[in-house]
Amino acid sequence: MVFVSVLGLLFAVLVVCDAAATVLHPDAEGLLAGSIRKVVWRTAAFASARLPRAARRMLSLAGPVILLATFVVWIVLLTLGLAVAVWPTMEEDFKLQPGLAPVTFLDALYFAGGTVPVLGYGDITPVSTEGQLVSLFGAAVGFALFTGMATYAIQVTSGVSKRNRFTLAVHDDVRGLGGVTVFAEYLARDGVGETRAHCRSWTESLREIDEMVHRYPLVAFTYRSRRDEYDPEPALRRLAEISVAALVASGRDPALRASAESLCRALVRLQRTIAGTYFGKHVARRLADPRPTEDDRRAVDTVDRMLTARLDGSPGADHGIGREHGDEHDRAVETVHLCRVFLEGLHEWARTEAPPQEWETR
Known part of the structure; x- marks a missing residue:
């Protein structure tokens, strides 16, 4: 069972690395982020080619959908990785409110879903050192992920505005x-x-x-x-x-x-x-x-x-x-x-x- 917990933590770390490469690195794009971008754009381009009257509308939706889909996938996979990490030790390392036993994977997913956005509901709390460290890790990387996504979205919209000013200037010049x-x-x-x-x-x-x-x-x-x-x-x-x-x-x-x-x-x-x-x-x-x-x-x-x-x-x-x-x-x-x-x-x-x-x- 320790192997499963370690596997879950490694999975969560890989998700964080993908997000960090995309948001922080000036010369890199995460594997997940790049794959989502390609899939969404190809879908939008294919749909626009089949529906020429709505082609511009289809392509105009691609950018926001890419950004939203990437953020959602990061959050979901980080939550899943944390749930896999805590699931094998839920009964030993966590205190559960009466009525929650026996513990299932859905309980671990529920705990991870509250920990990643730094919410927490109090009905499942870590009592061992290992459980507290895993919970702290999940909350810390979740907070960093949400902060990074918000900053990235602001920078992207600012960059798009700069590009729009460029296209408008050329349009007016010609x-x-x-x-x-x-x-x-x-x-x-x-x-x-x-x-x-x-x-x-x-x-x-x-x-x-x-x-x-x-x-x-x-x-x-x-x-x-x-x-x-x-x-x-x-x-x-x-x-x-x-x-x-x-x-x-x-x-x-x-x-x-x-x-x-x-x-x-x-x-x-x-x-x-x-x-x-x-x-x-x-x-x-x-x-x-x-x-x-x-x-x-x-x-x-x-x-x-x-x-x-x-x-x-x-x-x-x-x-x-x-x-x-x-x-x-x-x-x-x-x-x-x-x-x-x-x-x-x-x-x-x-x-x-x-x-x-x-x-x-x-």
């Missing part, structure tokens, strides 16, 4: 236009200096979202909205187009080079973080080993022509956009390829239709 068109307008209207400032702002936003996905993989990209302006996918798609346009433009205007490369690096890093967390190893491998195609090169040539047509027509503009190919052109081709791989993986993961990039419509 105004329903393509990313290449928006970048060309900024460059023609505001000049290189202001355009660099915009690039730096977008870069900083991408870094913040990258850190959020890295820190809160449980819900960071599964918290979706029914409203398009809050959806991160269109924002990332437009910033991908802006990044390619910035790289192409920097090929002839060195003043744009540093900000364009920083924006590109931030975007690619975020894509790899999201892919490694959610999409699976096959997408992550393709992002780590890009192999651009002729279609990607034609896409960059299209962006080049779009920028040239827009900027050559601006009054008194001398932005130097031309057809000469250099390192920036090759980097733009690679970025187009990475964006295509990422967006294909994203829409396959979410079971949604992938809209075309701006250069595919020209």
Whole structure:
């Protein structure tokens, strides 16, 4: 019977470790938490694909359900582990009110259910040192678990709010236009200096979202909205187009080079973080080993022509956009390829239709 008690304690410790890895560790996600996230999201994505009219509603519910289901599973399994630990010694190590004998596993489960949330009802009390230590352990880890879950939920909602501000900012910046068109307008209207400032702002936003996905993989990209302006996918798609346009433009205007490369690096890093967390190893491998195609090169040539047509027509503009190919052109081709791989993986993961990039419509 001692073996059963030890087994129950070990089970409870494993549950606590899973919760601690998810809530406290900046580079880890518990096995239970990760499994629940994948099951709930796949279910929501499958249902949304079968019910297209309710697709956004289905996906918008996935994040809260993942968080709630994870918390419930942690509490239930911790309670179960503590019940298994005390059950073999209930009659010897605990004082029971008259009428409770003979003791069953349901009594142990009842005791554990009152101990984990630090409630306790007084009708089952530990009298031996071993029983008191087990009860103290259950109450301590239960209190820590509830506190950690509350803190984690607050941090998650705060992070989602930050992500929503990012998507709203991009939505307002692009105004329903393509990313290449928006970048060309900024460059023609505001000049290189202001355009660099915009690039730096977008870069900083991408870094913040990258850190959020890295820190809160449980819900960071599964918290979706029914409203398009809050959806991160269109924002990332437009910033991908802006990044390619910035790289192409920097090929002839060195003043744009540093900000364009920083924006590109931030975007690619975020894509790899999201892919490694959610999409699976096959997408992550393709992002780590890009192999651009002729279609990607034609896409960059299209962006080049779009920028040239827009900027050559601006009054008194001398932005130097031309057809000469250099390192920036090759980097733009690679970025187009990475964006295509990422967006294909994203829409396959979410079971949604992938809209075309701006250069595919020209």
